[in-house]
Amino acid sequence: MSTSKQHATATAYWTVGPEKGELRHEELPAPGPGEALVRTLYSGISKGTELVVHNARVPQCVAEKMAAPNQEGSFPGPVKYGYLSVGVVEKGPADWLGKTVFCLYPHQDRYVVPVESLTVVPHDVPARRAVLTGTVETAVNGLWEAGPRLGDRVAVIGAGLVGGMVAKLLSAFPLGRLQLIDIDPDKRSFADALGVEFSHPDDALPDCDIVIHCSASQSGLERSLQLVGDEGEIIEMSWYADRHVTLPLGEDFHARRLSLRASQVGVVARSRRHRRTNADRLELAASLLRDPAFDAFLTGSSTFDELPDVVQRLSDGNLDALCHVIEYPRD
Template identity: 75%
Template sequence: MTNSETPIHATAYWTTAKEHGELRAEEMAAPGPGEALVRALYSGISKGTEMVVHAGAVPPRVAEEMRAPHQEGEFPAPVKFGYLSVGVVEEGPEGWKGQRVFCLNPHQDRYVLPVESLTRIPDEVPSRRAVLTGTVETAVNALWEAGPRLGDRVAVVGAGLVGGMVATLLRTFPLQRLQLVDLDPGRKQLADSLGVEFAQPDDALADCDIVFHCSASQEGLERSLQLVGDEGDVIEMSWYANREVTVPLGEDFHARRLSIRASQVGMVARARRHRRTNADRLDLAVSLLRDPIFDAFLTGSSRFEDLPDVVQNLADGSLQALCHVVEYPGSSPAPSPATDNNENLR
């Protein structure tokens, strides 16, 4: 048991200035009642949001709303930001020690949090894949928001991490049509691995009942409005940060009675808010990761000590990734298909 008088040493990634980050040592108090000490195994870089933070581009007007659950510091910097962490409980209340958990925590090798902030990872879900829990949660919330129905025609515009996740969940729905739409013809490889039809914007089929927009571009939003059918819904999942976006509301937007609805993961979608909690949503998300199809989104890995350079490489485009995995000391290398899912507990 950890001595409550002995501080716990940890290392965390901080954005310290615009386009600059570094690893910082820090001390924490030992876990108290109802708290757990977690040793990180992996974390994931959520490229869209984390690159906005790296660029110092979080608008002051929404800085409070954009705080990560366990963020420290303030935007633009210095700030400790991130929300895709997987670890193993080293100390905690009865029944928690040795448990693999997901947490909406920044990139940090050890941390202490209330057990209410931890989501248990099912035995069938490998630790590395579990970093996707937070992104699957975002996709689940969007589907709750949109409420797709039997026989719907659906397009997902933007085949990045979020758009790909939405398409992955929708592929099991009894839809009449599902297309994953992206400018980059290379994303067809992702669509093929998911078993989803791919289309470039000019070739995508219109008259959709629902369009999920995930490209974070003005052009993608314009095309989404063209693809959705009369009185249909565009579910806007992109975050534009401090960029201004022009929406073509002067064309047939009013005549066709179109709707643009925001989907944001900070709150449970209104359609389920009275019957589901954030914890329920996370439990559902991590349970869906039993399906190995999600491994298609894990497109690279690096050591925790290399994280400052990795973030900069993602920002300047010299490193491409859907979800880049950060490996912490004591974690295992990328598993082969035959590797035990609980390899990190040995």
């Protein structure tokens, strides 16, 4: 990092057009009262959402609502977007100095934020694993929405980053049955690593109390309608962006009085909104990452200067990943 008397510089990843990203240098202000300068150690790519941004597929009607907490610019671009960042506090209030922290911040090597934006990473959670804090937060919110009960039969459709995370958290619940469902048979080993039963959609067990849908596919949502029991509930955690989905609502949905409800992490789930803050939810998420089984979600790493190429490879399908970790220089 170059310095001057009045400012320093930082490097950040920007989406500058459809399927085009680049690293840009920018001035970094000195931290003011109640602010911290964070040096980034790792950031994670949340593939589903970040590829929507990379491919300029954010609908304009929800562009403002879907903005990340510390986003700069606006959709479709140029926009600085991302929200899985872990670093070390280098400057700021004395009681924050040297702490490893998580922040909902874009991919950037150094940044200044109010300390209220930071979540302290527990000392027994590795910094690399802590990039998953934001995804665990999404899963926690989804489970607060779903409200599983003792002995419930639950299916999670879509063994990606969010679906796997939901299933991992559910594995600690006293359920009657839990299945993680995906069309890819290779996901069985991933489910095994999480300690969760795996099933292909054709073999999944019906009459579920709750189905949590995370596959972002029309076929997956259709199968959710078939697997949930009479008057059961489907929690939709996928974001389809600008894609249109058609459902056979004249079949299971209407005749069996099913419910379909969205879960979105931007606000705390209604069932907890009056008693939990976003900060409480993030603190809980970070604490859950003490379990080393979460390392199964970290499926590759690259250096910060490789980030534009990595995002494009993910978009092209040439790189497969759940959460791909970006490693930053230790200077």
